Amino acid sequence: MQVCLVAAPIVSELEDGPIAQSIDLRGNALDVPLGILSLAAVLEQNGFLPDVVDLNRFFFEYSWPEQGSYRYRDFCSFAAARLAKIQFDVIGFSTMCSSFPLALRLAQEIRRTHPGAMIVLGGPQASVVDEATLAAFAAVDVIVRGEAEVTFPRLLRALGDRDDLSGIQGITYRHQGRIVRNPNAPVIEDLDSLPLPAYHLLARDRSLCFRLALELGRGCPFGCTFCSTNDFFHRRFRLKTPARLIQQMSFLHQTYGTESFDFIHDMFTFDRKRVVHFCEALLQSGYKFNWGCDVRSDCVDRDLLALMSRAGCNAIFFGIETGSPRMQKVIQKGLDLEEAARMISLTDQEGMATTVSTIMGYPEEEKQDLALTVAFVMDALRHEHVNPQLNILAPLAGTPLLRRYRDRLLFDGHYSDMSHQGWQQDPADRELIRAFPEIFPNFYGVPCAVDRGYLMELNRFFMGAERRFRWLLIALHQETGHLLTVFDAWRAWRQEPANPAKYYASIEFSRHFQAFLKAVYLAKMKPASIAVPGLLELQEALEAESQDDTASSGLFEPDEVAITSDLIPHRAPGVHVVRVTTDVRAIFHALRSKQPLQRVVRGPRVLAASKSDDDRLKLMELPRLLADTLFLCEGQSTVQEIVRRFSRRHRAVGGVPAAQVCRLSLEMLRKHELVGFLRSASSIRAAANRGLDSPDPVTA
Amino acid sequence: MPKKTKAGGGDTKDTEVAIIILNHDADAQQLAKLKALAESLAPQFLAKIGATGEQVEVTVADRHCRQK
Numbered sequence: 001m002q003v004c005l006v007a008a009p010i011v012s013e014l015e016d017g018p019i020a021q022s023i024d025l026r027g028n029a030l031d032v033p034l035g036i037l038s039l040a041a042v043l044e045q046n047g048f049l050p051d052v053v054d055l056n057r058f059f060f061e062y063s064w065p066e067q068g069s070y071r072y073r074d075f076c077s078f079a080a081a082r083l084a085k086i087q088f089d090v091i092g093f094s095t096m097c098s099s100f101p102l103a104l105r106l107a108q109e110i111r112r113t114h115p116g117a118m119i120v121l122g123g124p125q126a127s128v129v130d131e132a133t134l135a136a137f138a139a140v141d142v143i144v145r146g147e148a149e150v151t152f153p154r155l156l157r158a159l160g161d162r163d164d165l166s167g168i169q170g171i172t173y174r175h176q177g178r179i180v181r182n183p184n185a186p187v188i189e190d191l192d193s194l195p196l197p198a199y200h201l202l203a204r205d206r207s208l209c210f211r212l213a214l215e216l217g218r219g220c221p222f223g224c225t226f227c228s229t230n231d232f233f234h235r236r237f238r239l240k241t242p243a244r245l246i247q248q249m250s251f252l253h254q255t256y257g258t259e260s261f262d263f264i265h266d267m268f269t270f271d272r273k274r275v276v277h278f279c280e281a282l283l284q285s286g287y288k289f290n291w292g293c294d295v296r297s298d299c300v301d302r303d304l305l306a307l308m309s310r311a312g313c314n315a316i317f318f319g320i321e322t323g324s325p326r327m328q329k330v331i332q333k334g335l336d337l338e339e340a341a342r343m344i345s346l347t348d349q350e351g352m353a354t355t356v357s358t359i360m361g362y363p364e365e366e367k368q369d370l371a372l373t374v375a376f377v378m379d380a381l382r383h384e385h386v387n388p389q390l391n392i393l394a395p396l397a398g399t400p401l402l403r404r405y406r407d408r409l410l411f412d413g414h415y416s417d418m419s420h421q422g423w424q425q426d427p428a429d430r431e432l433i434r435a436f437p438e439i440f441p442n443f444y445g446v447p448c449a450v451d452r453g454y455l456m457e458l459n460r461f462f463m464g465a466e467r468r469f470r471w472l473l474i475a476l477h478q479e480t481g482h483l484l485t486v487f488d489a490w491r492a493w494r495q496e497p498a499n500p501a502k503y504y505a506s507i508e509f510s511r512h513f514q515a516f517l518k519a520v521y522l523a524k525m526k527p528a529s530i531a532v533p534g535l536l537e538l539q540e541a542l543e544a545e546s547q548d549d550t551a552s553s554g555l556f557e558p559d560e561v562a563i564t565s566d567l568i569p570h571r572a573p574g575v576h577v578v579r580v581t582t583d584v585r586a587i588f589h590a591l592r593s594k595q596p597l598q599r600v601v602r603g604p605r606v607l608a609a610s611k612s613d614d615d616r617l618k619l620m621e622l623p624r625l626l627a628d629t630l631f632l633c634e635g636q637s638t639v640q641e642i643v644r645r646f647s648r649r650h651r652a653v654g655g656v657p658a659a660q661v662c663r664l665s666l667e668m669l670r671k672h673e674l675v676g677f678l679r680s681a682s683s684i685r686a687a688a689n690r691g692l693d694s695p696d697p698v699t700a
Numbered sequence: 701m702p703k704k705t706k707a708g709g710g711d712t713k714d715t716e717v718a719i720i721i722l723n724h725d726a727d728a729q730q731l732a733k734l735k736a737l738a739e740s741l742a743p744q745f746l747a748k749i750g751a752t753g754e755q756v757e758v759t760v761a762d763r764h765c766r767q768k
Contacts, residue, residue, distance in 0.1 A: 384747065384748060464756065466750070467750050467751060467756040468750035468751065468752075468756055469749070469750050470748075470749065470750055471747060471749060505755050505756055506754065506755055507752075507753070507754050507755070538749075542749075542752050543752050545752075546752040546753070576752075584746060585744065585746055588746050588747045607746070608743065609749065612748060615751055615756075616748045616749060616750060616751060617748065617749050617750070617751065617752070618745065618748055619745075619746045619747050619748070619749050620743035620744060620745055620746060621743065621744045621746055622743050623740060623741055623742070623743070623744075625740075625741060626741050626742075626743060653737060654733055654736060654737055654740075655733050656733050656734060656737050660734075661737060661741075664734065664737060664738055664741060665741055668738065668741050668742060668743070672742075672743050674743075
């Protein structure tokens with residue numbers, strides 16, 4: 001029996017190709033589809049040789065014009081055409097909420113191209129809307145509910161033997177015109193018994209394997225009202241043993257060169273002792289892996305975070321969900337928010353990337369609850385390593401929240417961006433969504449006290465503004481008492497954008513917001529300090545500088561090569577140098593420590609910004625002599641000429657001759673990646689004539 | 701240019717490397733002067749700030765989809 005397993009896509013809704021191929025989305029989309037690979041490994045143990053298809057990869061082929069894929073009308077047609085070339089008797093789609101319409105349209109296409117094939121759905125979305133899906137979509141034959149590693153092989157054997165399906169737990173299927181729902185299958189208690197997911201079935205560029213997803217365990221024992229994993233994993237907390245995990249990490253390291261792991265578990269730190277055991281075992285193993293995980297802030301503490309950090313943890317996801325103590329109770333999350341803030345601070349101090357995720361748009365949420373959530377996120381932003389999220393609630397199928405509000409769903413054009421639901425949902429998807437709210441509730445909204453259009457715009461505004469001028473936002477929040485005051489004034493001033501998502505990601509928004517701050521905030525709201533004007537000046541200067549990037553893109557000499565007199569220093573690509581008139585360092589200090597901004601004073605500063613690994617800019621203040629040297633590196637003059645010019649302007653410093661100061665400055669600029677060195681054409685010719693690789697080092 | 705991860709002021713290794721490159725046979729007093737100078741020349745890390753490009757990414761890589 002030929003089996004094909006299809007992984008759910010997460011980016012195909014984004015008809016905007018460039019955005020779909022952005023670094024963040026590509027990073028997510030290129031993650032290995034663990035669910036399908038885990039199932040494939042079990043099938044291999046059972047003697048099957050499954051084909052595995054990752055629709056994310058199809059999407060990237062489709063969305064690249066040079067591949068000629070635009071001849072297809074839409075992605076569904078493209079993917080269906082690709083699937084049509086594969087031979088199979090059974091096709092299994094893994095499903096999740098955001099791409100469920102696409103999965104069902106593909107199932108309909110498969111029914112046409114492979115009329116004899118058995119079409120099976122599984123995964124979190126199909127599991128909780130099984131009966132409604134089978135009733136509405138004749139193309140679907142069977143739905144496997146919950147964890148499928150035991151159920152699916154049994155189903156395949158029964159199909160192969162043409163057996164009755166009534167004895168297979170955990171499936172919903174058609175039988176004699178009726179929909180039959182068998183009892184739930186038990187969860188898999190011993191996760192160590194599962195084979196390593198079949199990573200080998202997805203041919204990957206080895207460079208993409210540097211960081212791989214690895215399942216730590218399953219099941220969160222908590223019962224938050226908005227969360228769908230309660231149902232899928234039956235709240236049964238399980239972890240693989242440390243020995244098993246380290247064995248799997250070691251194998252992936254040896255096989256694919258993996259150094260870094262995304263640990264998949266909704267709530268890793270529920271059992272503190274086991275986390276300690278795992279970290280200690282990992283430390284004793286001698287491996288120096290990095291890893292990230294999801295935790296609750298009430299299930300970590302200072303010592304545990306320090307141990308996790310020592311064991312390689314460099315990223316933690318905190319689902320805070322709301323900054324309102326009242327709403328913490330309503331959604332049954334029950335976090336102590338002061339403790340949460342402390343844990344975020346401690347995580348940041350450990351140098352770990354710290355995601356702070358919140359949700360807005362709960363039905364019971366009042367404006368003051370929303371204000372508390374925004375304030376919580378704004379305070380978290382003061383920590384350097386915090387990445388914020390201010391998401392919109394999606395009423396997920398199978399959640400207590402949906403059960404309560406299923407008769408009051410709204411289809412008002414404002415839907416959650418959860419799971420990267422796109423800017424332009426496919427029209428065919430929209431038809432399905434409108435026709436079957438019980439199957440696609442996550443595309444709907446629930447009534448809430450705060451206007452949903454307001455929430456959507458706040459989400460776009462916050463995300464766009466945080467990416468462009470995080471510290472300006474914090475200053476505005478601190479100075480006005482609340483960011484929402486500024487946001488409300490902004491909404492009253494701005495012209496409503498036709499496409500808010502695109503607008504708030506564009507530089508146009510940045511320019512408009514700066515104009516708003518000058519026209520409204522500075523002119524009418526009368527700020528008490530010079531922090532906002534100072535940060536505005538910085539923003540403007542950086543944006544102007546980035547328009548005029550004349551830095552060399554040539555191949556610089558390696559750092560090991562001595563700085564010789566004939567080399568030509570160039571500002572490194574992506575480095576922007578600006579002059580400002582405010583003590584920006586004092587602003588950052590005050591914002592980090594929540595100190596009054598009135599202490600910030602004016603004073604000329606030279607700042608350099610260079611690209612960091614996460615698409616942000618690393619801002620540094622340059623001492624005067626270093627700045628003077630950098631300004632001399634205009635890309636034309638040799639080191640010798642620069643040293644000469646510098647020496648004419650400066651005397652000895654602290655007993656060190658000016659020429660040596662200049663050379664030391666050049667060395668510092670190289671070490672901090674602000675300057676690189678190119679050889680002049682004459683130097684290359686001279687070296688060739690002499691048969692030398694490198695001229696003599698410069699002498700003072 | 702090769703990637704490095706560290707930035708910020710007062711990086712002792714940086715200053716020492718710079719001093720060695722500059723003056724292999726400097727005496728202790730000269731070295732102390734150079735070291736003080738190197739420290740005073742080090743750029744001070746202020747903060748990570750936003751991108752300035754035409755379009756910034758407003759999606760989040762580390763979104764915890766509870767259905768994934």
